[in-house]
Amino acid sequence: MKSTVARRMEGFTPFYVMELLQRAKQLEAQGRDIIHMEIGEPGFPTPAAIVEQGIKYIQKGEVKYTAAAGLLELRLKISKFYLEKYKVKVAAERIFVTPGASGAFLLALGVSLNPGEEVLMADPCYPCNQNFVRLMEAKTKFINVDGKTDYQLSAQLIKDNWSHNSKGVLIASPSNPTGTLIAPTALEQIIKQINSLGGCFYSDEIYHGLVYGKEARSALEFSDDVFVINSFSKYFGMTGWRIGWLVVPELYTNAVERLAQNIFISTSTHSQYAALAAFTEQNLLELEHRKDEFEKRRDFLYSHLIRLGFEIMVKPEGAFYIYANCSRYSEDSFQFAKDLLEQQGVAVTPGKDFGNNAENCYIRFAYTAPIAKMSVAIERLEKFICQ
């Protein structure tokens, strides 16, 4: 019987949080009040201007396939956004609209990775990244990071871990699960290091915009020879619309276009039209207000977790996550998360979902819920650890 599951799937780790999520739903169905701090989804609706624009175009009947690379109008707006926000010129021809950042990863890795080649990543990191690499029959080399480098790779770490199989380096800043940023000089050095090694640099910038007290720098400020993955999901509040984008080095534009034509045809048309409204001054103003609110939530959650004795090695500066060491209370953070849910109705994500670097000591809190709700969560958490 040849009809068996492909070998690549053996390595596709499940999301452990899904187990918790299912249990949370069961408990909710039983009438329990569950506070969700496990999901990476902004707790705001899609901005009204984006929604209205989407509906307008659906009503106009603009629901046909678009070009594989996306609506030119949207690519031009993204190009303009890079000029205004980062002061860099990025030709629209290098920008591809994709079905979420997921689609951007598929394209970036699909056009650049050969089987057996290696991508360097920080551990902990977002669990899907290694599986995109695996889909291309390539490999991930995880490098343990900690507070010393803000949970990010450094030029030195890359140099030390680079081998003849290495093809590229993936960095997410702000990072999921740690919320930490890479320092601009560190980023510049890394890009120089990779360029001199002749490798690919994949810059995951999907949490750009959600950065507190400073601005995140784009890899595009330092080089044109980088892949930048971004998304309308997080800062722009469009998760379910499934729309993101990819900026590619000139050399890859033709291959990316061919791959996108073949594996997507195009990105959801109404999501693309809706996203045209994302960059208006008024909408960006609304998004900045939301960002300020996220900052308050970050400060609230951070101070209480510290007070309760969780160790947080680097104060997170972006995204909406805090990666907290709970080893003072448990040596098995997955069990900690299960018990916390069962006993107090607070759902969090176990470190296990983010790698193999002291993962049993950590849990990730998402501060996507309003402070009033998080206050209840903190009370419950306090009861849980003081019992």
Place this chain on the structure above:
Amino acid sequence: MKSTVARRMEGFTPFYVMELLQRAKQLEAQGRDIIHMEIGEPGFPTPAAIVEQGIKYIQKGEVKYTAAAGLLELRLKISKFYLEKYKVKVAAERIFVTPGASGAFLLALGVSLNPGEEVLMADPCYPCNQNFVRLMEAKTKFINVDGKTDYQLSAQLIKDNWSHNSKGVLIASPSNPTGTLIAPTALEQIIKQINSLGGCFYSDEIYHGLVYGKEARSALEFSDDVFVINSFSKYFGMTGWRIGWLVVPELYTNAVERLAQNIFISTSTHSQYAALAAFTEQNLLELEHRKDEFEKRRDFLYSHLIRLGFEIMVKPEGAFYIYANCSRYSEDSFQFAKDLLEQQGVAVTPGKDFGNNAENCYIRFAYTAPIAKMSVAIERLEKFICQ
């Protein structure tokens, strides 16, 4: 310099029709009237009920991620659709909602194909199929087909071409580009043959519903041990919404779920909600009217192409394509298509886009335009070949 395009992309054939499409747009920008018979997109808007449902849920703020497998409510409706239309029971757990049929192909091939394994396909066939296979580092073995088997594979052809590397067989019925159906007995024999060989069967049923004078049979009527790829794009008129589905054998459900979680997160939420309205009695009635109109267009175009001396080996019974032999007029169908566009403003797709089986003799006409418009196209075509 290691930073080079991945080897797999060398084999990703471009869509030759894109060249024609670009030229068509140039000509239109110059004020020329172009009749588009090259695009595989139904010439009807998305049905009003689906549009309204989509808008309703966007307005309700239902724009968050869904489960990776899709909304349970939609999976249940698809399950019911199989029971009502094909009289087969398909558990909702085996149905995955995907970003178009494209997403379904990614999942089906991703969970089942190992590098180096071979998938058997008919030549001519839809150009993306072999590239999905290539993305998994697997190979396509093309088998030339012609009118003798309705442009479809047969159990005998599969037996003759099966080797130790073979992993599966992909069949599209109705076929793109030929519009031909596989006979139910032939389908049954093929599935038996593949089951006895221990291979995977991938049944592309995305043009089901658009079948004239008879009903297409689903592979699921003959076996549970098949992958069925379907879509809301064609019959249901939802191309730009990017939504389709995949039915998988029980053995693969867990792997498909993990792959979908990782590479998609989920399918566009509003597209899923919109599709909930696809299966109402009233909507299906409207779609049947559209189908009748497509049948008239097929009859119109078929009779005129025959009258003009194009050879059509098998009268197409489904989809909205006619694959016509133009070798009476040209030995280079791509040039024929270019000249036809340039001189008469009629755009068609060259055989080159569908394989290497006498491809220079063929062009594909899509009959997605109204008859009045196609009448003009026929007049122009007649002028072109009689000049």
